[in-house]
Amino acid sequence: MTHYSAFSLLKNALSGHKNWREHWPDAQPKAEYDVVIVGAGGHGLGAAYYLAKEHGITNVAVIDKGWLGGGNTGRNTTIIRSNYLYDESARLYDHALDLWEDLSQDLNYNVMYSKRGVLMLAHNVHDVQSFQRHIHSNRLNGVDNRWLSAAEAKAFCPPLNIAPDARYPVVGAALQKRAGTARHDAVAWGYARGAAARGVDIIQNCPVIAIRRGPDGAVIGVDTAKGFIKAKKVAVSAAGNTSVVMQSAGLRMPLESYPLQALVSEPIKPIFPCVVMSNTVHAYISQSDKGELVIGSGTDQYVSYSQRGGLPLIEHTVAAICEVFPIFSRMRMLRKWGGIVDVTPDRSPILGKMPVKGLYVNCGWGTGGFKATPGAAHLLAWTVARDEPHPINAPFTLERFTTGRLIDEAAAAAVAH
Amino acid sequence: MLLIHCPYCDETLPEPEFAYAGEAHIARPADPMALSDEEWRDFLFIRSNPRGNHFERWRHVNGCGRFFNAVRDTVSDKFAMTYRAGEPRPNLDALKEAAE
């Protein structure tokens, strides 16, 4: 693997950039792997990377039906934060945040993690109560999050409209300064490059048709478009498609997949210094390094894999942005797109062992998947390598839906509910 | 914005008149207390979430107010049919043959 640095860039510039090596080779499947990971998004590639780097397991394949990073990794609004309500969630996302901090150095690939701060707007008394609960809980968990008055929020984010006569006036905000954004594609590419350099096979455009189980019920491999691949362990990290993949192993999941939309504006000079989220009006916005306003929308009301999404939702989202930021009304929407998010009944992920021997799952992230990427990948690798969950992901079992110990982040999730 | 046929109004109308109401044909057990925790979990939470034909419920909430069932392809979002609540789950193969 070529080490990337300003020096290597300079050296290659002088030779016309003709000597750069490929980020990852285009692998063809071998007959057998110790671990097959289904889904080459940030989570799956990251899990392969950590399996190789931290657990010495390098006979690993990551298989994807399309191109790597082409699912939700490449379709989200790149918000990273960890100010979740429940201890379990806060620890899970803060674990990810810790890994984000040094990810560029670790991968020798700049994922452009930008700690520009995430502001969550409160518009009424109920919001204030809910945010205060988050802030106090986060503080005692060692998670960065603090309360700002409306004027302080405006100082932190000048385009914000804090007029008291707005339909949804801003009465204050919770600020997590350590939160921010990262370059989504770079996360997938950096992990892919790091994993490939450690011997992991990345197999693209190879749909997994079924997970195959042996006579004793244990996983023995996967049937793919390129034939059967034997595997001692299979980890499914396929986001919106998890139900379909798991069904092939005979497991029915507490998941539903919804289309989630996002959009960007035309690029403008820097005006928006942070990330702003308002769960009450459903507005999520930041400005990319290219200058586009990146805006998250909600999910359509019905289960779908179509990635099309309707116009009414975009109308509502843009109206919400203009309500909170009336100066953007004359801006223009450049592009909108859709992803498929898999949602659990309590809006918290499932990350751990399955009742089938050798089968592991990482799913149900809803809109929270990108921010969790390094954490989820790290914990999935741990769980697969040791065949037991890490204490941080131990509460995120499938069994909680039987026993009733739900981790209900519905109130905290940035999704219409 | 989908167009949805309400089997009670017998009209095809735009989505804002309707509310999605989750997977269909998950009947509430007659005696919930007789169920095991696993069976009760399946009723509460387990969903088929297929890529393809999905049996689902909608309510014509801004219309006749009725809940009804639909079969919709979750990949194309196209409705194969809608039918009244309480009617049995249609046999899709038969439906396809009839169309051909």
Next chain:
Amino acid sequence: MSQPFRIAGHGRVDHAQPVRFTFDGRTVEGRRGDTVASALLANGIHLMGRSFKYHRPRGVVSAGSEEPNALIGTSRGPGRFEPNTRATMQEVRQGLTAESQNKWPSLSFDVGAINDRLGRFIPAGFYYKTFKWPRSFWDKVYEPFIRQAAGLGKSPTEADPDHYASRHLHCDVLIVGGGPAGLAAALAAGQSGAETVLVDEQAEIGGTLLSEPGVRIEGQGAWDWLAAALAELRTMPNVRLMSRTTAIGYYHQNMVGLCERLTDHLDVLPEGAPRERLWRVRAGQVVLAQGAIEKPLVFDGNDRPGVMLAGAAQTFLHRFGVKVGNRVAVVTSHDSAWHGAFDLAHAGVKVAAIVDVRAEVPRVLTARAEALGIEVLTGHTVTGTTGRLRVATVRVNPVQGGRVGAGRTIACDALLMCGGWTPSLHLFSHTKGSLAWDAEAGAFLPDRKTEECEIAGAGRGLWGVAAALEDGARAGAAAAKAPGRVAGVGTFAVEGDRTGSGVVAKELPTDRDAGLAKAFIDFQNDVTAKDIRLAVREGMRSIEHVKRYTTNGMATDQGKLSNINGLMIAADALGKEAPAVGLTTFRPPYTPTTFGALANLRKGRHFEVTRRTAIDAWAEATGAVFEPVSLWRRAWYFPQAGEDMHKAVARECRAVRTAVGMFDASTLGKIEVMGPDAATFLERMYTNPWAKLQPGRCRYGLLLGEDGFIRDDGVIGRLAADKFHVTTTTGGAARVLNMMEDYLQTEWPDLDVWLTSTTEQWAVVALQGPNARKLLEPLVEGLDLSDDAFPHMAVVECTVAGFPARLFRVSFTGELGFEVNVPARHGRALWEALWQAGQAHGVVPYGTETMHVLRAEKGFIIVGQDTDGTVTPQDAGLGWAIGKAKTDFVGKRSLARPDIVAKGRKQLVGLLTEDPAVVLEEGAQIVADPNQPIPMTMIGHVTSSYWSEALGRSIAMALVEGGRDRMGEVLHIPMPGRTLRAKVTVPNFVDPDGQKLKV
């Protein structure tokens, strides 16, 4: 003012009507009908912008909405500024202020152009490889630096004073694109009687015909035929023509979004006019007749101002009467540019040479060129241009057998290029319709359709006016086909049609070091051919990876000019055929769409409805402060002069506990549950028993979700054996009714019971306090209100203050209380009658805050504040509300799950701070051991906390692990800077035995 490049009498602009505007402060004169771009070109101005990354000087490339370079800021006064306006689409208007972008200090001298010199050190994706060391520099130095370089135009900084409109539209046939194909489709569909809508993004409908006046259709000149066709369409009542209207997206089941620009072209804004309108069109059939977009050629220096698409030059000439230069050169791989060159030559422009990369060119073209005295260089390539702010020369070389020969230089002030045409299938792609590569056309053409649509004309790879007309008529007739409609397929006699063909080129061959060439593909994003090749070299094999790594196609034209060139070069680098590499997905909108139009009616207070009660106006007049509660606004408190919230609430609380208070409770959800099976239905829905509740009596009802957690609560009164008056929380009204309908219709359709929302039928006034009966009694006719005759939790239909009423004796405060329901029209009158009657009894109006304090003093929960969707009845201390003998109700089974019956669940308790003056923060977290390190183990949190005026101290409610086993225990609330201590108590602080209700 001279317009040296304007050709008198030529074009469709009104030469008699000058229009003045400014560009970077300089006054420029154009003509009515000009775009900013055509007016600037008429004045010899090509330099209109700077590119994104390298800040290279750029001129206009196209004449349409695909323009990547000539983006300007436009303004018409305070609040009415918008960045990134395409100069090729913005019509000139008197007084328009236009400015160039992404430059400092000026457009002609831009410091940022240093990036251009450093170009070799900042290739595609360079930022992924650098800026990582030293570690601390990323946050403080590199990242802010990268962000500062972002963007093109400047953001607006003021709120938008304009408003926007929206409209739904239904039609049989929607035709997108008003060129020959679209017009022929509209004629066919219109004549059949189908409801037909034709939209075009340009100010004028006509498309290609506007730039092809030489073609003759049905014996008429193209423009005469166009005028006649439009006139005919306008006479058809079933046809609607919409110009300045862009089809932005193609959604499910033939819904197409349109954005219509209403005022940006007007000199003077009509009072109250919306700026733009969003249309949501539902069409039986859609005809996509969007034509094709010309491709640039890729060669070193193809981005200098003055280098533009040949078709654009033709449009500027014919539509606007503007010649793009005095001495032009042409480089092409397609026949179409030859025709443009001939037209320019006819208009008196010197055409220095036509360079064609093809060795073989139709003889008819070369002969014509020679006749016009134009030098013809077939089998040639272009290897460079010169000129800092305007192209000055072009270097051309012969190519033989793949070898590039010696170059020579040709002087020119404009270089016209044509790399062929890309069918415009963006909307088709929105439908997820698939495309197939057509090797002969050298383009992707529509393949499998998913929606009811027809593609006509150049979109299907058909070139020429005749083919477009014929195909349009076919498509229009096909789309209009329906029972009772006859659509004839018209035929059109066309003369002078200029069809042609060409080849698809990757970057043009050169004799120089290709590694040093600045051969642009995506002009705005400064993506060059070598960037694409670098991306492939670095392992980006998917076209999506190439796009994302290089940013090719991600500029504001969304790849309209760059996608196919990028694909051809990527395919070449990968050693694959174009279709094997595939295309990136086109996504809505077709062109950038104003946020305001997307938000349309939902602006300001119309962003969302604000629901008001019948009594709201009285509260407002009395100076109430309001708070939003779901969609309602409710009086929060009623401050008197000099009072802050704390003082007002304390006074209101005192008044209720000692005299009487009035409260507008109209927002509570109300459902009339009626029918012989009403009680049975409520038995199944609510945890409580209902069968034995007597008519005339009420009961507190608790509603769970099937998961066993509390969803809603409220008092339910039985008015008759078959009639219940159910109340819900304010925010839960719609949800509860929907949930009830769901169970009733789908689980228990056999029950004879019906649900009717009466939330808005009734205005509700709560009277609470020891004087409540004294106040009310005189206003109630013929009814004994004594405790014996009308005890706590009684309900009756009666007359209050002369109005028909439902009177409840209920208390959410612990005081003697009544709730009077009257038909909403009488709400205000009832309120005022009670207010008058109450003057003798010390009545005060109180708001939601006081209501909250008083109920907390009694330990009554607020669903959503003291519960959060994970709280069971037992957790909330409401186990008594569960009917013990009931075998089933919604949620019962879930209450038996292992983790729900487990020990240590959070339970609702009271908290009394050690320091009575300290009011805990709602949301504050509770720990057992304050000295533990972070992360701490938290055992609960404060759900409600107030100053209790009645007790002269603070009170709180909290959810605490195993809370009811901790009575008397002191717990700790670590706050920033100090840790508070509080004792666990029963959550019932005032009159715990309920004596005050028994009066």
Next chain:
Amino acid sequence: MTAQIHSFPRSTAVAVTVLPLEARFSLRLRAASREAAEAALGLPLPDRIGRTSEQGGRRALCLGPDEWRLDVPAAEAAAVAGALEGGIPHALVEVTDREVTFLIEGPGSLDLLAIGIARDVRRLEVGRGARTVFDGVQAVLVREGEERFTLAVWRSYASHVEELLRQGAREIALGL
């Protein structure tokens, strides 16, 4: 008698007024009880959703398979309220005060309704009605004539709807 809302722009294209309150009921019953109810009310109850019937100043609009909106003169409210006592399983609930009813008339009325209603109102035949949604607000629309509609919304939404109708009427008056 109808009162012109002053704030609406004077336009020949479309006029909007608020109808005064008479008496309105929501009637619910099963198909088997329909005939008995018709006899008791002296009013046919249409069996198809969207159809209306009128008799003796009383009017029924079928809104759902078991639901009718009854509009009767205010003076007959008490009589109607008591008409179905005994025998017929039903729910009859007065909702007069729940709603505000706008009358929209003029050649621009279809355009005005189209600012907020997604369904194709042109296809609603004269004399028929439907529950639908106007810019997110549930509403009952009845086509009283070719260019004459009533639009009933819940009381607390009325001012919002009225303001949007006013904005739309101004736009239609401008002819843009």
